[in-house]
Amino acid sequence: MKDTGSIKLKATLLVEGINYEEEAVEEVGSTYKEQNHGLFGWDFENHTGLLLPDDLCLPDGTVVQFRFNSGSPYCVKKINNDLFLFHGEEETCRVEWIKRPEFYTSYTSNGNEMIKIGQVGGEDCLFYCYNNYCSHFSHNKECLFCNLVSTSKTYNSVLKKKDYHDIGEVAAAAWAEGMVNHILLTGGCFKGEKEVEIVSAIMASIKKHTGFDRVPGTILPSPARGDDLLRYFETGIQAIGFSMEIWDDRLYNAMCPGKAETTSHNEFLNSIKTAVKIFGAGNxxxxxxMGLEPRDTFLEGINVLYGEGANVVPFVWSPNPGSRLEGHRAPSPDWYTDVIREAAGIACESGVPPGTENHCYRCDGNNLLHDALKEKGIV
Ligand code: SF4
Structure with a gap:
């Protein structure tokens, strides 16, 4: 039977990209939320000078990242003030852009544009990249799927390094307008800096400005280990993530040459086990x-991590411009749909709390696992 569900459609749009008619994007950047390239670029082609939507919502509330591809058979058109997704000449469904946060037009007390400090991911996740920097590029050992440097050079749209006080003010503004429910914090650090100290100062500022004792959301630092894990917990963030990228050890070494030199697969695993003891199962x-390794090794990773009490966020890979894999092709939408449903079954059977107070299906336009869990009644 042909799968016409939202997961398959979302997988298709992430793998094929989306085109648009001019009229459909007229209010993007004013009424609706535009892309701001806070870290990576996820489109199939760059679009400097053109404001394009960050994401869209399908009729059942599924959030889909907008990955621009002028050659995609999928196109968003505006008809009588409503937006519709078309496949060729055939209407697929109605869609909606996500409203633009009010704080995008505000300034911090330091005079910085708030939009250049924090951006909203999906419908409710306040995203900060505290340092747009990764040392692996300078040694030509960046991850093969990563376009951090190219995105930053192409758009130069956010402040590379953010002031802690500004970050707190943006959090206060975002929560005050009632749009966000969690934060996602990531970055890198320069030689001589201690990342956990940077995060500690940022979290102190966010807590001060929002009044939270513990902040709902997730920190994705450079691979954290040892005593730093407890220190990250003490900053007041509720959850921590480890960007392992690829489960298969040999593929991980090949795809992530710089990262694999500094953090081995087993070090990641040991840190995750320790972090579960500190942060708690599900946090x-x-x-x-997802999409750079075979189904069996990906699912093995899902099995092992859920067995340890962790959750998993698998981003759907497509070949981003400026990455070493530019021009390659992602697996088929059917592959993504089948594999993610099997992963969701493993997640459900594990009994690990879904952690939706820290990261949920509304945060993520580029990950299918939350949607597959939602299909099973877990939101
Ligand atoms: S560690 Fe890899 S994915 Fe992360 S910023 Fe560096 S090159 Fe990119």
Whole structure:
């Protein structure tokens, strides 16, 4: 039977990209939320000078990242003030852009544009990249799927390094307008800096400005280990993630040459086990790039991590411009749909709390696991 569900459609749109008619994007950047390239670029082609939507919602509330591809058979058109997704000449469904946060037009007391400090991911996740920097690029050992440097050079749209006080003010503004429910915090650090100290100062500012004792959300630091895990917990963030990227050890070494030199597969696993003891089951994430390894090794990773009490966020890979894999092709939408449903079955059977107070299906336009769990009644 042909699968016409939202998971399959979302997988298709992430793998094929989306085109648009001019009229459909007229209010993007004013009424609706535009892309701001806070970290990576996820489109199939760059679009400097053009404001394009960050994401869209399908009729059942599924959030889909907008990955621009002028050659995609999928196109968003505006008809009588409503937006519709078309496949060729055939209407697929109605869609909606997500409203633009009010704080995007505000400034911090330091005079910085709030939009250049924090951005909203999906419908409710306040995203900060505290340092747009990764040392692996300078040694030509960046992860093969990563376009951090190219995105930053192409758009230069956010402040590379953010002031802690500004970050707190943006959190206060975002929560005050009632749009966000969690934060996602990531970054890197320069030689001589201690990342956990940076995060500690940022979290102190967010807590001060929002009044939270513990902040709902997730920190994705450079691979954290040892005593730092307890220190991250003490900053007041509720969950921590580990960007393992690829489960298969040999593929991980090949795809992530710089990262694999500094953190081995087993070090990641040991840190995740320790973090579960500190943060609690469900409050630790293994983060993967899904589509760069075979089904069996990906699912093995899902099995092991849920067995340890962790959750998993698998981002759907497609070949981003400026990455070493630009021009390659992602697996088929059917592959993504089948594999993610099997992963959701493993997650459900594990009994690990879904951690939706820290990261939920509304946060993620580029991950299918939350949607597959929602299909099973877990939201
Ligand atoms: S560790 Fe890899 S994915 Fe992360 S920023 Fe560096 S190159 Fe990119």
């Amino acid at each position: 630790v994430y293994g983060v993967f790039v």
